[in-house]
Amino acid sequence: MNLLVIGRGGQVARALARRGDAANVGRPEFDLQRPEELAAEIARRRPSVVINAAAYTGVDKAEDEPDLAMAINGDAVGAIARASADVGAALLQVSTDYVFAGDKDAPYREDDPTGPTGQYGASKLRGEQLALAANTRAIVLRTSWVFDARGANFVRTMLRLAKTRDVISVVADQHGCPTFADDLADAALAIAASPKHAGVYHCAGAGETTWARFAEEIFAQSRARGGPAAEVKPITSAEFPTRAKRPGNSRLDCDKLAREYGVVMRPWREALGACLDDIAAAGWRLE
Ligand SMILES: NC(=O)c1ccc[n+]([C@@H]2O[C@H](COP(=O)([O-])OP(=O)(O)OC[C@H]3O[C@@H](n4cnc5c(N)ncnc54)[C@H](OP(=O)(O)O)[C@@H]3O)[C@@H](O)[C@H]2O)c1
Numbered sequence: 001m002n003l004l005v006i007g008r009g010g011q012v013a014r015a016l017a018r019r020g021d022a023a024n025v026g027r028p029e030f031d032l033q034r035p036e037e038l039a040a041e042i043a044r045r046r047p048s049v050v051i052n053a054a055a056y057t058g059v060d061k062a063e064d065e066p067d068l069a070m071a072i073n074g075d076a077v078g079a080i081a082r083a084s085a086d087v088g089a090a091l092l093q094v095s096t097d098y099v100f101a102g103d104k105d106a107p108y109r110e111d112d113p114t115g116p117t118g119q120y121g122a123s124k125l126r127g128e129q130l131a132l133a134a135n136t137r138a139i140v141l142r143t144s145w146v147f148d149a150r151g152a153n154f155v156r157t158m159l160r161l162a163k164t165r166d167v168i169s170v171v172a173d174q175h176g177c178p179t180f181a182d183d184l185a186d187a188a189l190a191i192a193a194s195p196k197h198a199g200v201y202h203c204a205g206a207g208e209t210t211w212a213r214f215a216e217e218i219f220a221q222s223r224a225r226g227g228p229a230a231e232v233k234p235i236t237s238a239e240f241p242t243r244a245k246r247p248g249n250s251r252l253d254c255d256k257l258a259r260e261y262g263v264v265m266r267p268w269r270e271a272l273g274a275c276l277d278d279i280a281a282a283g284w285r286l287e
Helices: 011-019 035-045 066-086 119-134 154-162 181-193 211-224 255-261 268-281
Strands: 003-006 023-025 049-052 090-096 138-143 167-171 199-202 231-235
Touching: 003 011, 003 035, 011 023, 011 181, 023 035, 035 066, 049 066, 049 181, 066 090, 066 119, 090 119, 090 181, 119 138, 119 199, 138 181, 154 167, 154 211, 154 268, 167 211, 181 255, 181 268, 199 255, 211 231, 211 268
Parallel strands: 003 023, 003 049, 049 090, 090 138, 138 199, 167 231
Antiparallel strands: none
16 A cells, blocks of 8 residues: 555644554645645655545634635645546545534434534535545545544643643533544554545544543543543533534444444543553653
C-alpha cells in the first residue's frame, strides 16, 4: 500500500503518523485553502490510498467563518477526491457525528437522515457528499468525541482544569461515544489495507456516555494513576451556552464497520486508560 495521509499536527494525523509508515503532508507546504497544490502532489506521488485527516475543526469559530470552513471541509475535499480518483486511489475521508441533528433517541446508523445544526457540521457533510460523488472508491469514516494524549481535546482540558479547580461544571445532557485517536488510526489503517467497500461507515469507541460521566471517568482513572482530579457538577446545555449548538445525541452505531470490515472498536473506558497511561508517562504535562 502506498499511503498518503493529509494532515500533520492534528490528533488523528499524528496518530496515523505514529503507527504506519505513511507519508504525511500538511501545512505549511500543503494548505487546504490551496487544494490545487495538494491535487498536484497526489498526481505526482500516485498513492494507492489517501486518508484525509485534516479539517477545519473549530466548531464554534465556524459560525463566524462559514465560508472558510466550507472551503476547507467541503470544496478542498472535492478536489482531493477528484485527484485521488484520477490516480485510481481509494480515499478515506474522516468525518463527524456533527452531521446529525441529534434528535434521534438511539445510536445513529449510516443511512439515517443528516441534519447538521451548525456550520462545521454542514461543511463536513458537504465534504462527505463531494468525496462520494467524485471518487467511487471513497470511504467516509464518521467518528466522534476524539481524544488523545496530545493536542486540544476534552480529556486534556479536564485534567488541566483539575489542576486549579476543585469542582468543574460539565454538560450532562449530550450523549456520545468517546474515541481514542490511536484506535481511530488503527481502524483507518485496517480499512486502508484493503479498502474494498466504499460508502459511509461509523467508527467510534464502543459504549456511550455523556460529557459529565466522561469527565467523572477521566478523574477516577487519573486519580488511580496519581494524576489530577476534581469533582464534576452536572449541568444542562442551556447552562453552558456555546456559539454553535451541539447535538443532544450523537452516538454512532458502528455495526456496519464490524460487519463489512471486521473492525471492532474497544470500549472507550479501556481506551481512556491507555491514553491516561501516555499522559502519565509524559509527567502530566498538560499546558
Ligand atoms: N476532534 C474531534 O472531537 C472530532 C470529532 C469528530 C470528527 N472529527 C474529525 O476527525 C478529523 C481529525 O480531527 P482532529 O481531532 O485530528 O483535528 P485537529 O487535532 O484539530 O487537527 C486538524 C488537522 O487539520 C489540519 N488543518 C486544518 N486546516 C488546514 C488547512 N487549511 N490546510 C491543511 N491542513 C489543515 C491541521 O493542521 P495543523 O497541524 O497545521 O494545524 C491539523 O493537522 C477531522 O476530519 C475532524 O472533522 C474530529
